Amino acid sequence: MSTLFIKNMVCSRCILVIQGELDKLGIDVKNIKLGEVTLARELTTEEREKLEETLVPLGFQVIDDRKSRIIEKIKNVIIDLVHHQDNGLRSNLSDVLSDKLNHDYNYLSNLFSEVEGTTIEKYFIAQKVEKVKELLVYDELSLSEIALRLNYSSVAYLSNQFKKVTGLTPSHFKQIREDKRKPLDKV
Incomplete structure (x- = not known):
């Protein structure tokens, strides 16, 4: 094999x-x-x-190369946690990564930062914000439900993090997306 x-x-x-x-x-x-x-x-x-x-x-x-494989595994664990597991992260991200990759978190964090030019935490936040965008566009969940699903401590914390990354509030992002959509009969 x-x-x-x-x-x-x-x-x-x-x-x-x-x-x-x-x-x-x-x-x-x-x-x-x-x-x-x-x-x-x-x-x-x-x-x-x-x-x-x-x-x-x-x-x-x-x-x-070994380092690239570890980086890719870190990304895949984070993507899986954020995009494929509802309410998935119940412990620290550092503990999850250390357990799944059998490496000390400090080693993983330093390697990731060295190779990717950003931190694991920023990558994790970016993935969560992308998931929030996706859920906002689907328009099936309230902001409170999205915050709960993605393990934010509050809607305010989700909104602040979203604005810090995108420059927009979640409601403004949603409004912009809706403004760009045309009714089917106008397409």
Whole structure:
């Protein structure tokens, strides 16, 4: 068995795309999850080159070095927590990352900052704000429900963080989005 680490896999659709491309190339996959593909066997040099040629135009990249793999795992854990688990984070992010990646949080934090030029916390906040935007656009939950779902201590805290990142209040963001939408009969 062999494991490939793939950069920019962020959702279940990415998994389907990667699975489809591997199937087209005749590569037997044992397991696939965000950022990681377990293969039945080692790829030949030719197969690996062909795979990389196929994935790069789709926005993916096979990661070889250890540091990049750790960074990608950090991102995938955060993306999974924010976008794929309702009310998912019940403990400190630092504890979750340390447990899932089997590394001291200080090491992970320093590595992430060194390579990405931002902190894990800022990346986490950016992901949460993107999720808030998504939920505001869907218009199915109140701001209180969104705050609860994303584990904000209060609506005020969510609003302040949202404004700090986007420059807009959540209600102003929602209003702008609605103003840009045209009724279906006007499209």
